[in-house]
Amino acid sequence: MQIYLPIAELPVSILTILAMGAAVGFLSGMFGIGGGFLMTPLLIFLGIPPAVAVGTQTTQVVASSVTGALAHFTRRSIDFKMGGVLLAGGVVGSLSGIYLFKLLAAIGQIDLAISVIYVLFLSVIGAMMMIESVQAIRAARGGRVTPRRKHHSWIHGLPFKVRFRRSKLYISVIPPVLVGYFVGTLSAIMGVGGGFIMIPAMIYLLRMPTNVVIGTSFFQIVFVAALTGVMHSVENQAVDIVLGFLLVVGGVIGAQYGVRAAEKMPAEQLRALLAAILLLIGMRLGYDLVSTPPDLYSVIEAEPLS
Amino acid sequence: MMRRAAALFIAFLAFAAPACADQLVTDLSEHQVAIRSNFTGTQILLFGAVEAARPGSRALNRDIIVVVQGPSRPMTVRRKEQMTAIWVNHDSVTYPSVPGYYAIASTRPLEVTATPETLKALRIGIENIDPGTPTAHAIDGTLQILPPDEERAFWKALIRNKRRDGLYINVPGGVTFLGQTLFRATVDIPAKVPVGLYTAKVYLLQDGEIIDTISSPLYIEKGGVERFLYRMAHTDPLLYGMIAVLVAAFAGWLASAVMARR
Secondary structure, three states: EEEEEEOOOEEHHHHHHHHHHHHHHHHHHHHOOOOOHHHHHHHHOOOOHHHHHHHHHHHHHHHHHHHHHHHHHHOOOOOOHHHHHHHHHHHHHHHHHHHHHHHHHHHHOOHHHHHHHHHHHHHHHHHHHHHHHHHHHHHHHHHOOOOOOOOOOHHHOOEEEEEEEEOOEEEEEEEEEEEHHHHHHHHHHHHOOOHHHHHHHHHHHHOOOOOOOOOOHHHHHHHHHHHHHHHHHHOOOOOOHHHHHHHHHHHHHHHHHHHHHHHHHHHHHHHHHHHHHHHHHHHHHHHHHHHOOOOOOEEEOOOOOO | HHHHHHHHHHHHHHHHHHHHHOEEEEEEOOOOEEEEEOOOOOOOEEEEEEEOOOOOOOOEEEEEEEEEEOEEEEEEEEEEEEEEOOEHHHHHEEEEEEOOEEEEOOOOOOHOOHHHHHHHHHOOOHHHHHOOOOOEOOOOOOOOOHHHHHHHHHHHHHHHHHHHOOOOEEEEOOOEEEEEOEEEEEEEEOOOOOOOEEEEEEEEEEEOOOEEEEEEEEEEEEEEHHHHHHHHHHOHHHHHHHHHHHHHHHHHHHHHHHHOOO
């Protein structure tokens, strides 16, 4: 069954979109991620204009991060103070990301920018996670415990120190604001929540305890994604509410099964699997960048000359 | 020389005796196409008759050309070039007025219907579309002047692209005569069609010269909920964006409420 998308201006199969939403929702429930980095490339492969794919994807990120944040709220595993600091950076980052997006679209390099950023992040983070989880699996088999290094880094020398009670940290607000800003910018350009960058940054850079990392990340993403969605709508008219609704419905259903499936798998193997998925998508997008396109020319509607 | 003389002669005949010329009567199956949620493209039927000036006159060498054209908008064609392994959009050419849709059907292939000069003068045929004066830009956004044959390559690429999307259609033999005077043509409207005011133009040709034309409007617009949403996204984008986000947030809350109950 086909449905016409009012903003993307093309018909799509309802079942395809629901299935895509469910598949990505399954993975997002399984790994505790937003799934935006999977969905945006899929939508672009499907022929949805990149701007609409990115803009619409933010609504799906809002839905899945609300679910995630609420679950962590009941478990009291959100550091609201840290979330607020990250959010402050995220808001500014999202706004600058929107304008960067507009600028890149105007000079015709937005597709390239989206692809390059995806390839870069997917391969780097995928490789890092893969190495880390393989080491963890090996260590678990060998019975050794990898020692967790805890040393003072340059971060502790920065000013504006604040105590984050729930994270048991006393650090400068500069690194979390910068992390928030950076992830906010990426989220606006890539149509992702940015959890897959935010979470490693929180663990390895800010050294937050793992039990509050995911909840705090979700809490922060809810607001950044909401802002990004509204701004994409205002600046680019690129949010397709019908497409977004179908993705959300599929995602919500898929996530339920994903969460249950994750309970049956050990954490290290789960992470290795996620790393493999990230690497595969990165490689696919990277191949598209270097392989000769079937048609060197592309046509788009130009902005009316003012 | 001979051809021009003949053309002048026939033009003179047509001009001198308009009352004697054959005339067209046409209509469309629909004058309004509403794009609703189940829209996956449609077909428009154009039908008409040639009213002979003198009853009983034999219709020899008579041809019909049907051109359905969509609203014109500025379009940019970009060409990718490989820069250190990666394919990057490099040069671009912008045409100020490119029809978003152009379908042409005729009783016989265009080449045998009329001379290339006639077709070109009347801008009939995909090759004869006039997109206005193109402006070329380099990758850094500066204006540049491309040699005509290179610019031609961009224009050919645009036509190729539109053909691939089913937006530029050429159907030689797409107009069929039913008997002496009645004719019909079907025109495919694909799903990705741009919205706006279309014109369906019908040309009647006798011995390669146009003796009558008639044009009728066709509106293709979004209908129902699609129209409402599209309008709102453009006239009230802030409210639209907030609703989109709130609906998503509500769905997320609903999901967690359902999960908590289990």
